[in-house]
Amino acid sequence: MTTKPQSTEVLRYTAFSSDPAGGNPAGVVLDASGLDDANMLAIAADLGYSESAFLSDPPAELADGHGRAFTIRYFSPKAEVPFCGHATVATAIALAELGGPGDFAFATSVGTVPVTVASVDGVLRATLTSIEPRIEEASADDVREALAALDWPAEDLDPALPPRIAFAGARHLVLAAATRSRLADLQYDFARLEALMHRLDLTTVQLAWRESDSVFHVRAPFPVGGVVEDPATGAAAAAFGAYARELGVVAAETELTLHQGVDMGRPGVLTVTLREGDPRVRVSGTGARIPDAG
Incomplete structure (x- = not known):
């Protein structure tokens, strides 16, 4: 050992x-x-x-x-x-x-x-x-398989935020929910989603719901890492910022607030900053030492 x-x-x-x-x-x-x-x-x-x-x-x-x-x-x-x-x-x-x-x-x-x-x-x-990030199309078959693993009907997706694969250091499939309640209900087929993610070389699936022009709520299933869900995902936040800019749903220069971990009881806030003329994405947040047990 x-x-x-x-x-x-x-x-x-x-x-x-x-x-x-x-x-x-x-x-x-x-x-x-x-x-x-x-x-x-x-x-x-x-x-x-x-x-x-x-x-x-x-x-x-x-x-x-x-x-x-x-x-x-x-x-x-x-x-x-x-x-x-x-x-x-x-x-x-x-x-x-x-x-x-x-x-x-x-x-x-x-x-x-x-x-x-x-x-x-x-x-x-x-x-x-x-x-520097990049955005790729997600095939219809792969999206259908992801939705089947998540047990999400296709009509529960937000048509204004279409599925894409986004990369800013790691690959993430971005799926946007049409409602906050859809995002909150996350009970998925662990093995089925894990198999799809391995095939597509995904690190997480970035699930998002848009609250306002600049505020999003996100969740990140992470079965390939051996955990059901990631509470706050900086790599996915960077990829999501690039995705939102690529699709033109946010300005080329803007600041986004991502709330993650709320549904897990571990709330966190990620600030995503986009700068015009710079393809890279900035992700900011605080941190804290976790006291030793006992």
């Missing part, structure tokens, strides 16, 4: 909430240099959070140009994940608590992700900047 080295400290932080009982919890290992893949997967599985983040030294080209740069890897309880927004936010806030706010750079498997942490009214707030 693989065990983690005794010297490895595993921190627990929540992201997208200043309340440890809200947002999305993540494990954070600030020095994973002595860990192999099996060690990291074992730690993530033991914690049981949707993802955990593991830091090591940055590649030389990043270290030379940035004072606080790291390589970061992400593991769910079942597998490595290419990019995770909430674990990035949690890690940046953990680093800022140790060394002060400022700019960080994380070398991920999909590219470099810069993060700025600032103190706002005494609360640390992190803003990550995604890699």
